[in-house]
Amino acid sequence: MIIGLDMMGGDFAPLEAVKGIQLYLSETDSPAILFLTGDEAQLNPLLQEYNIPADRVKVVHAPQVIDMHEHPTKALKEKQQSSIAIGFHLLATGKTEAFISAGNTGAMLVGAMYSIKAIEGVQRPTISTIIPKENGKTGLLLDVGLNADCKPEHLNQFAILGSLYAQHILGISNPRVALLNIGEEEGKGNILAQNTYPLLKENSQINFTGNIEGRDVLEDKADVMVCEGFTGNVILKMAESIYDITHRKEIRHEYFDRFNFELYGGTPVLGVAKPVIIGHGISHARAFCNMIKVAQKMIEADLMNKMKASFEA
Amino acid sequence: MIIGLDMMGGDFAPLEAVKGIQLYLSETDSPAILFLTGDEAQLNPLLQEYNIPADRVKVVHAPQVIDMHEHPTKALKEKQQSSIAIGFHLLATGKTEAFISAGNTGAMLVGAMYSIKAIEGVQRPTISTIIPKENGKTGLLLDVGLNADCKPEHLNQFAILGSLYAQHILGISNPRVALLNIGEEEGKGNILAQNTYPLLKENSQINFTGNIEGRDVLEDKADVMVCEGFTGNVILKMAESIYDITHRKEIRHEYFDRFNFELYGGTPVLGVAKPVIIGHGISHARAFCNMIKVAQKMIEADLMNKMKASFEA
Known part of the structure; x- marks a missing residue:
């Protein structure tokens, strides 16, 4: 199982995101592999400092960040190398099975709607x-x-x-x-x-x-x-x-x-075809940890297919 | 100044209404005269027991009560001798300057709208x-x-x-x-x-x-x-x-x-032409006391005329 996590989103990123990963790995028996989108120059030293095992995470470099107050649609279009845009790209292309961010809520919603799309039948x-x-x-x-x-x-x-x-x-x-x-x-x-x-x-x-x-x-x-x-x-x-x-x-x-x-943790966007979880801007380690756990649970429970089946009926 | 009070409305009426009057009279320098609608057989002994001065209150006998769960319009029409119907009659005919009840909220609203009516211009x-x-x-x-x-x-x-x-x-x-x-x-x-x-x-x-x-x-x-x-x-x-x-x-x-x-106290109905205050069904003495105080303040502040003036503008 591979879960994508935006490391640059939220007021206390990337530090609290890294601490959240540490917490998640320490509390979970069969943890997912985490694909981390963000600035590798910031992330690598932090991941080392917090002893995150290299086989549990993979940094996917994203040189841009969508700020909390940017216009969602515009920012997503213009910042295709942002941690959110790359995170959605990984999810849309099946490289990850869920995507989590505590960043710009609007951009997360726009990304969920347009790069992942609604489940067939969900208005x-x-x-x-x-x-x-x-x-x-x-x-x-x-x-x-x-x-x-x-x-x-x-x-x-x-x-x-x-x-x-x-x-x-x-x-x-x-x-x-x-x-x-x-x-x-x-x-x-x-x-x-x-x-x-x-x-x-x-x-x-x-x-x-x-x-x-x-x-x-x-x-x-x-x-x-x-x-x-x-x-x-x-x-x-x-x-x-x-x-x-x-x-x-x-x-x-x-x-x-x-x-x-x-x-x-955070708020899952329900009704889109893949698990997308939006965190609060002021998320700390506990919130990041719990968002990853919720994403894992959504994948393990095969929730998306259960939702799809409901709307096919 | 004369304020009307339904003594039969609310889960703890008439006892808590009487205790509320006692509180009001003890806490107010220039109290209003209170016209009390309700069953005089129940009210008179209570007023005596709680030493309510006879020159501050007047019981207006109302042999009927609208229960909390009766249909408002139907009850008001059929129970014209109820404490709420008589209370509104006193207010509409200028015998009182405000009306208060902790009884059937719907009946209070219907009464306020139809026997008192909205201020001209208030939709x-x-x-x-x-x-x-x-x-x-x-x-x-x-x-x-x-x-x-x-x-x-x-x-x-x-x-x-x-x-x-x-x-x-x-x-x-x-x-x-x-x-x-x-x-x-x-x-x-x-x-x-x-x-x-x-x-x-x-x-x-x-x-x-x-x-x-x-x-x-x-x-x-x-x-x-x-x-x-x-x-x-x-x-x-x-x-x-x-x-x-x-x-x-x-x-x-x-x-x-x-x-x-x-x-x-309670909730004044704003936008009707005279002060009408609706109390919570579970009002105790303090709420009754405070509702009377609010009604008095609304009269003293000439609030109705100020509202009328605003909608004439």
Whole structure:
């Protein structure tokens, strides 16, 4: 198994990426081979310093970097020698089986959509976040910002993608899928939610359990929570800010520790044909390590083929 | 000044309403006269037991109660002798200057819209919530559920209504008004947000400061935060659940204490022609007391006429 990793993406790259690799190799029984895209003059000394075994990694030199604030499409086009562009090239040509970056999110999304493409039948790929539940479990919320305006069928597809991810990657059997809404009964909500409910109810590929409300997001009412990317993104960022606030105010509790995104790695782009994982710009070693683990799990679980099969049905 | 209060609304009525009146009278220098709608057989002994001075309150007997789960329009029509219907009748006919209830939210909204009506020019009345900011200040978020689907002009009007409320009731001079969005720059967001931004930018009645994101909701980036009622309701209920979770987990901190809705009383319906305040079903004495205080402030600040003037402009 070969996983591609952009070493130049994120505020603390490449150092934290290297430390993440070290962590990954130390914690994993059968680790993947890692193809590392980035500036070899920076990477080689670091890999040596952190004793990364040369047989586990291969540096693929990328002389350019797409900065965090560059325009995604323009940057990808103009910087074909960037660590992200080369990373996608390796993935698209089958040299790697997954690609991970904590770099420019927009460029990662554009790359995922255009060099990897959506799974046949998927109208809109989506991104999700892990939500720490009050009782210690985790849920999946999607979409969290890739699709600000959605049609009911998009949400119905997110439900399928999220359900497969929850089942095969989060290890939740027969995951409960719910529609995020502003009322419990069928018929409640905005026009989108009203029209999405019947599709979810009729969808035999998921275990639809009905509507949930904002108060249920952090409770264990559902494993997969579906909404359009506007509301989802607001929830995601609000959850992140709660983690930050509790840290700043020194409110220490195991529950709030679980709001630390690093524990979950990054955000897989679901619905594209190969595993692509986008990390937070402020990723440290733990996040890099966990992103590699998630990519490995996605490959081992053959998730892409399971998703393809769902949309062929 | 005469304020109407539904004594039968809420899970702990009428007892907590009576205790709330006691609190209000003990904490207020020039208290209003309160017209109390409800079952006099239940109310009179309680008012006596809690030593409510007879010259401060007047019981207006209402033999019926609209339950929490009744259909709002149907219940209001069929139960004209209910404490909510009589309360609205008193307000509509000028016997009272405000009306408060912690009862059936839907019935309160229907009553506000149909017996009191919207301010001329207001397309959609709205409900808001107070958001406790990390730095100790408070912000106003609206709409939080009355308008699940909105047009840009609705959000523009919410901005005006919220701004006046923040200025005259929350005491924030020249309140910063922001659009809740999923990106900071103009042009970001879903179609609604993209089309609302220019209206807010051009609106000379407000101090528009741009977009804020989910991470800014609890930070002090804006005083008035505008969104459609779907996202707003999800945020409101998520904030309430955070309060509940911290209590259940015994995570005690002054910051989370401020998520207790009772501190803020209830939700005024903004954009209707007279002050109407809706309480949470689980309101206790503190919430009832604070709702009466907010109603008094709305009357003293002549908020309704200020809102009317804004929409005449």
